[in-house]
Amino acid sequence: xxxxxxxxxxxxxxxGLTAALYGARRxxxxxxxxxxxxxxxSTTATIENYPGIDFIDGLDLMIRFQHQAEKYxxxxxxxxxxxxxxxxEGFTVTSTHAHYISSAVILAYGxxxxxxxxxxxxxxxxxxxxxxxxxxxxxxxxxxVVVIGGGNSAMDAALLLAKFCPxxxxxxxxxxxxxxxxxxxxxxxxxxxxxxTNATTTNILGDTSVSGVTVVVDKKEQTIPVSGVFVEIGxxxxxxxxxGLTAxxERQQIIVDLATNGTSVPGLFAAxxxxxxxxxQVVISAGEGAKAALAVDAYLQSLGQKPKTxxxxxxVSTPMHHEQ
Numbered sequence: 001x002x003x004x005x006x007x008x009x010x011x012x013x014x015x016g017l018t019a020a021l022y023g024a025r026r027x028x029x030x031x032x033x034x035x036x037x038x039x040x041x042s043t044t045a046t047i048e049n050y051p052g053i054d055f056i057d058g059l060d061l062m063i064r065f066q067h068q069a070e071k072y073x074x075x076x077x078x079x080x081x082x083x084x085x086x087x088x089e090g091f092t093v094t095s096t097h098a099h100y101i102s103s104a105v106i107l108a109y110g111x112x113x114x115x116x117x118x119x120x121x122x123x124x125x126x127x128x129x130x131x132x133x134x135x136x137x138x139x140x141x142x143x144x145v146v147v148i149g150g151g152n153s154a155m156d157a158a159l160l161l162a163k164f165c166p167x168x169x170x171x172x173x174x175x176x177x178x179x180x181x182x183x184x185x186x187x188x189x190x191x192x193x194x195x196x197t198n199a200t201t202t203n204i205l206g207d208t209s210v211s212g213v214t215v216v217v218d219k220k221e222q223t224i225p226v227s228g229v230f231v232e233i234g235x236x237x238x239x240x241x242x243x244g245l246t247a248x249x250e251r252q253q254i255i256v257d258l259a260t261n262g263t264s265v266p267g268l269f270a271a272x273x274x275x276x277x278x279x280x281q282v283v284i285s286a287g288e289g290a291k292a293a294l295a296v297d298a299y300l301q302s303l304g305q306k307p308k309t310x311x312x313x314x315x316v317s318t319p320m321h322h323e324q
Contacts, residue, residue: 013039
């Protein structure tokens with residue numbers, strides 16, 4: 001299959017879906033390719049800081065994003081992108097199913113979960129080791145679990161798991177938990193949650209499934225018997241798509257122009273957590289996706305591929321004309 005699009009968006013999180021909405025509303029033939037819908041936001045049990053919405057499940061919010069983008073004509077397909085090539089005809093995007101051609105591309109594939117890198121982790125993924133409490137919490141109903149991490153995502157996971165599990169132990173290498181005060185207060189008030197600080201996880205135990213974790217606290221080793229291990233230690237950038245295609249920083253984040261979200265390659269844009277923007281928040285990613293899509297529209301106009309939509313007129317003073 002060789003379909004031609006005005007813009008292909010890689011990733012269907014807050015940035016990618018918002019870019020799809022804005023691109024489609026501008027009349028661009030828009031395709032979104034992603035392994036899943038919603039990205040990190042869809043794994044968040046509760047979002048309470050999205051403007052205009054007091055309280056919503058992260059997956060529910062992302063489904064709203066999806067439906068709105070599709071309403072205006074964006075095509076969304078669950079396919080993993082394997083490679084992107086830039087040539088005189090634009091971009092060739094190769095997925096696990098097909099080849100696609102587009103005049104512009106927006107990279108919005110977000111971040112991937114960091115792994116602990118301890119014995120037993122990789123072997124027991126899906127057998128008690130999880131990176132998504134929202135997805136897997138119901139599977140551990142009535143069982144003891146441990147959450148590893150000290151930030152917002154770890155505390156969110158612990159609070160959600162406490163609704164299903166009799167005992168949730170949250171372990172951090174830090175001397176205290178860091179994140180939103182409201183989450184810390186809720187965690188402190190939840191009797192099912194046991195907190196362990198200044199602890200390093202050294203091993204995940206179990207043969208065919210998780211049976212416990214080994215941690216070192218104050219140079220003393222101890223084993224915590226659990227049936228599940230939820231790893232929430234942050235995220236990293238998967239650099240394989242951008243490698244050799246555009247400029248990245250030392251953390252493999254895609255370097256973008258803050259005004260246009262453009263990269264070092266003409267026609268290639270990026271938005272959201274995969275870029276060098278410092279704040280990684282749903283609302284910010286959504287705004288960045290909108291910026292990127294509008295910049296794509298302007299780019300295609302500059303190439304003569306789209307009709308001009310008029311000049312920007314805000315911030316421009318108009319001379320007053322007086323009758324003589």
